[in-house]
Amino acid sequence: MAKYDPTAVEAKWRARWEKDGTDRTDLAGAKKPFYNLMMFPYPSAEGLHVGNLFAFVGSDIQGRHHRQLGYDVFEPMGFDAFGMHSENFALRTGRHPAEMVPRNIERFRESQLKKVGLMLDWSHQVDTTSPEYYRWTQWMFVTLFKNDLAYRKRASVNWCPGCKTVLAAEQVVDGQCERCQSVVTKKEMAQWFFRTTAFAGEMLDELDGMDWSERTKIAQRNWIGRSQGAEVKFKIDGGPEFAVFTTRPDTLFGATYMVFSPEHPLVPEITTEAQKAEVSRYRESCQSLTEVERQAEGREKTGVFTGAHAVNPVNDALVPVWVADYVLMGYGTGAIMAVPAHDERDHEFALKFGLPIVQVVDPGREIPDVRTEAFVGDGRLVNSHEFNGLEAKTEGVFSITSLLEKRGLARFTTNYRLRDWCVSRQRYWGPPIPIVHCETCGPVAVPEKDLPVLLPKIDDYKPDGSGRSPLARDEAFHKTVCPECGGPAVRETDVSDNFLCSAWYFYRYPSTAFDDRPFDPELTKKWLPVDLYVGGNEHAVLHLLYSRWLCRALHKCGFLDFAEPYKRFVAHGMIVKNGAKMSKNRGNVINPDEYIRDFGADSFRTYLMFMGAYLEGGDFRDGGVRAMKGFLDRLYAAVMPPEGGTLDENPPADPETRYWLNSTVRAVGADFKRFSYNTAVARIMELVNHVTKNSVHNLAVSRTVAQLVAPLAPHLAEEIWESLGGSGSVFDAPWPVYDEEACRRLEVEYVVQVNGKVRGRIPLAAGLSPEEIEPLVLASEGVAKWLEGKQIVKKIYVPDKLVNLVVK
RNA sequence: GCCCGGAUGGUGGAAUUGGUAGACACGACGGACUUAAAAUCCGUUGACUUUUAAGUCUUGAGGGUUCAAGUCCCUCUCCGGGUACCA
Numbered sequence: 001m002a003k004y005d006p007t008a009v010e011a012k013w014r015a016r017w018e019k020d021g022t023d024r025t026d027l028a029g030a031k032k033p034f035y036n037l038m039m040f041p042y043p044s045a046e047g048l049h050v051g052n053l054f055a056f057v058g059s060d061i062q063g064r065h066h067r068q069l070g071y072d073v074f075e076p077m078g079f080d081a082f083g084m085h086s087e088n089f090a091l092r093t094g095r096h097p098a099e100m101v102p103r104n105i106e107r108f109r110e111s112q113l114k115k116v117g118l119m120l121d122w123s124h125q126v127d128t129t130s131p132e133y134y135r136w137t138q139w140m141f142v143t144l145f146k147n148d149l150a151y152r153k154r155a156s157v158n159w160c161p162g163c164k165t166v167l168a169a170e171q172v173v174d175g176q177c178e179r180c181q182s183v184v185t186k187k188e189m190a191q192w193f194f195r196t197t198a199f200a201g202e203m204l205d206e207l208d209g210m211d212w213s214e215r216t217k218i219a220q221r222n223w224i225g226r227s228q229g230a231e232v233k234f235k236i237d238g239g240p241e242f243a244v245f246t247t248r249p250d251t252l253f254g255a256t257y258m259v260f261s262p263e264h265p266l267v268p269e270i271t272t273e274a275q276k277a278e279v280s281r282y283r284e285s286c287q288s289l290t291e292v293e294r295q296a297e298g299r300e301k302t303g304v305f306t307g308a309h310a311v312n313p314v315n316d317a318l319v320p321v322w323v324a325d326y327v328l329m330g331y332g333t334g335a336i337m338a339v340p341a342h343d344e345r346d347h348e349f350a351l352k353f354g355l356p357i358v359q360v361v362d363p364g365r366e367i368p369d370v371r372t373e374a375f376v377g378d379g380r381l382v383n384s385h386e387f388n389g390l391e392a393k394t395e396g397v398f399s400i401t402s403l404l405e406k407r408g409l410a411r412f413t414t415n416y417r418l419r420d421w422c423v424s425r426q427r428y429w430g431p432p433i434p435i436v437h438c439e440t441c442g443p444v445a446v447p448e449k450d451l452p453v454l455l456p457k458i459d460d461y462k463p464d465g466s467g468r469s470p471l472a473r474d475e476a477f478h479k480t481v482c483p484e485c486g487g488p489a490v491r492e493t494d495v496s497d498n499f500l501c502s503a504w505y506f507y508r509y510p511s512t513a514f515d516d517r518p519f520d521p522e523l524t525k526k527w528l529p530v531d532l533y534v535g536g537n538e539h540a541v542l543h544l545l546y547s548r549w550l551c552r553a554l555h556k557c558g559f560l561d562f563a564e565p566y567k568r569f570v571a572h573g574m575i576v577k578n579g580a581k582m583s584k585n586r587g588n589v590i591n592p593d594e595y596i597r598d599f600g601a602d603s604f605r606t607y608l609m610f611m612g613a614y615l616e617g618g619d620f621r622d623g624g625v626r627a628m629k630g631f632l633d634r635l636y637a638a639v640m641p642p643e644g645g646t647l648d649e650n651p652p653a654d655p656e657t658r659y660w661l662n663s664t665v666r667a668v669g670a671d672f673k674r675f676s677y678n679t680a681v682a683r684i685m686e687l688v689n690h691v692t693k694n695s696v697h698n699l700a701v702s703r704t705v706a707q708l709v710a711p712l713a714p715h716l717a718e719e720i721w722e723s724l725g726g727s728g729s730v731f732d733a734p735w736p737v738y739d740e741e742a743c744r745r746l747e748v749e750y751v752v753q754v755n756g757k758v759r760g761r762i763p764l765a766a767g768l769s770p771e772e773i774e775p776l777v778l779a780s781e782g783v784a785k786w787l788e789g790k791q792i793v794k795k796i797y798v799p800d801k802l803v804n805l806v807v808k
Numbered sequence: 809g810c811c812c813g814g815a816u817g818g819u820g821g822a823a824u825u826g827g828u829a830g831a832c833a834c835g836a837c838g839g840a841c842u843u844a845a846a847a848u849c850c851g852u853u854g855a856c857u858u859u860u861a862a863g864u865c866u867u868g869a870g871g872g873u874u875c876a877a878g879u880c881c882c883u884c885u886c887c888g889g890g891u892a893c894c895a
Contacts, residue, residue: 574889576888798827
């Protein structure tokens with residue numbers, strides 16, 4: 001059998017594409033722009049992971065197929081090279097990130113990415129660590145600062161003792177640092193924040209109409225977490241007023257105590273002399289608790305009494321005020337009214353500390369005693385004086401809130417779970433935050449003309465845990481003058497979270513040629529928002545959330561005329577090996593390089609896509625790539641002229657061949673459209689099987705096969721296309737048009753069921769009427785015996801498919 | 809706990825709107841070629857009863873709707889992912 005040599009063929013086409021500029025896009029001249037974006041990788045020292053390739057290939061197929069459909073596809077690539085992943089590795093190996101990173105990038109691009117056969121336009125590469133890029137990352141910061149979307153505040157923040165830096169809420173996973181798995185603690189520090197909460201409501205509302213994978217939207221919805229309720233005003237007996245947030249204002253009469261978060265600023269003020277020592281001891285102990293300790297499964301509630309009492313505004317009842325860490329300062333007002341009868345957490349707390357439990361909701365059915373178990377459900381109010389009989393509901397807007405609002409005791413309000421994005425990092429390997437602290441002017445933005453604030457190359461870049469970046473040790477870096485008053489000043493020494501670098505990289509790709517603006521308005525108008533973004537769902541509440549927020553911010557500031565960065569986002573699945581998640585610990589990580597070397601990129605790509613459903617994920621099996629090489633060999637042999645022969649240049653005449661050809665074109669096109677790559681490969685296999693079995697040697701058939709397989713196996717497809725005299729690149733040949741008529745079979749096999757059980761199959765001409773079919777069915781052998789002595793009470797006909805006879 | 813996915817042969821996985829379950833592969837078995845092996849090609853391959861032929865069963869478990877259920881509805885089990893004291 002004629003085989004092809006992937007090493008030679010792939011090298012040939014890599015060189016050809018590069019020479020001809022096949023993968024480069026004329027951005028200014030494009031008529032039908034299609035911006036095909038994939039999530040850029042961070043250039044780790046380990047090299048590209050098979051998961052990266054799975055993601056990239058699935059995206060590349062979309063890019064290549066859109067090109068076949070006549071679009072001008074722009075498919076760029078870059079490197080997300082700032083951040084702790086690179087820096088931690090550098091620290092471990094003792095190599096400076098400034099030297100290690102460029103080498104990693106080089107290796108990623110030249111030895112790996114370029115060998116995969118991705119249709120990447122390398123003339124627009126982006127590297128987030130280059131000053132030409134991070135100059136504009138800093139510009140983003142300055143722009144946000146000037147528009148009051150970036151601010152500095154002292155707050156209790158997540159501190160990773162391993163990485164010795166603060167982290168955003170999104171980077172704390174199960175109480176641990178996303179990068180190094182250290183247990184995260186709380187630390188009170190002054191930090192830079194972006195006002196992500198400012199757009200929480202609109203970002204949530206916008207989700208409904210967005211063309212995104214549903215599970216990604218659900219994750220964002222939960223993370224933003226809207227809850228509607230009321231803020232109710234209480235007063236400390238003989239002290240200040242304070243507000244609580246509740247989604248159950250209807251249960252106001254059931255509030256038997258109040259709880260303040262340990263960090264609540266009113267706590268020291270209201271605590272009585274007698275309780276001072278105990279309260280301050282408790283507050284200190286909360287500070288030192290880690291997230292893991294605080295949230296430990298089944299952890300008992302803790303808290304202390306402040307000695308103060310609050311006045312319930314509806315009945316003037318005095319209730320004790322407690323401090324407890326189950327109330328969080330970062331949510332609502334940092335204080336709650338506790339209704340132990342109708343809230344599980346309050347109930348647990350009340351039981352432990354012997355606080356009263358008053359039932360105010362009557363569900364109208366038998367329930368356990370609220371003294372032993374909280375009742376959380378709908379019903380009617382009781383023990384609530386003038387509110388008795390009103391509807392009580394666990395969610396929604398209640399009439400009772402309006403009543404309270406009229407009396408000035410409460411107001412409707414909406415709270416979001418989302419927190420402002422903490423963006424400062426006490427680390428070295430990131431873009432310095434472009435702010436200067438001046439004693440007289442306060443924090444001042446570095447003027448745009450002075451950007452970038454260059455990251456100095458320092459040898460001692462180890463974080464010291466002091467709560468300040470290693471840059472704070474470099475006086476030459478931070479000693480400066482105030483851009484406003486000219487007085488002595490110090491630079492901000494923290495660097496930005498690297499999620500800021502990745503929140504805007506796709507605006508930069510089209511505009512890499514411009515050094516006087518982050519993105520060119522004309523090109524941006526033409527190419528953005530991104531047409532299709534394919535990536536992993538693990539970024540649902542990180543990169544995808546941040547980049548949506550930044551887009552909205554830039555839109556509000558007048559730099560973009562759209563508020564959503566991606567027209568469509570598709571989340572691919574995760575790939576596992578032999579049923580188990582891949583990890584270094586398990587030692588079952590796949591090295592893509594070896595497979596590509598041994599079997600070729602085309603076989604590897606096609607196998608990755610055949611393995612399972614792209615959107616669900618797949619299971620990588622060892623023999624798979626080899627088997628796929630076997631298929632591509634068979635495909636090659638099937639479509640090339642037979643030994644000593646030629647291909648028929650007439651259109652195929654045989655109806656069977658016409659059927660297979662046309663229906664495969666139809667099916668593969670539909671499969672590409674819905675990311676169903678595994679079935680697309682199966683369809684092509686069926687067509688190839690037909691061609692082989694029937695020795696079809698036909699030019700049109702062969703060329704079509706090359707086009708069908710091209711997005712999957714681009715090198716091989718080009719090789720076949722060229723050998724068969726096709727002009728130009730196979731990707732510039734218009735996608736074949738199928739003939740609907742030829743997709744129909746002339747003869748079909750009817751399934752005959754009796755009472756829903758299959759009793760026979762008869763081949764019949766397609767398109768017959770029930771009347772024409774009936775006698776043939778009744779007479780057919782195998783069916784007749786099931787009808788003997790029975791009466792047909794119903795007949796169901798499904799055209800060209802099935803007859804079901806219901807008998808008695 | 810809550811929110812999403814899943815569960816189909818020995819294995820990975822197919823199955824547009826309910827209409828032939830197991831497409832397409834892998835593996836296994838048998839055969840051809842070969843001194844032999846590899847490679848390649850051809851055939852068989854859900855389970856059970858049984859000699860053929862035929863029949864029965866079969867999409868995690870149990871119920872239901874329907875002429876017809878992997879697909880729709882209810883209850884439950886297990887697995888994967890996300891999230892977690894958010895008032």
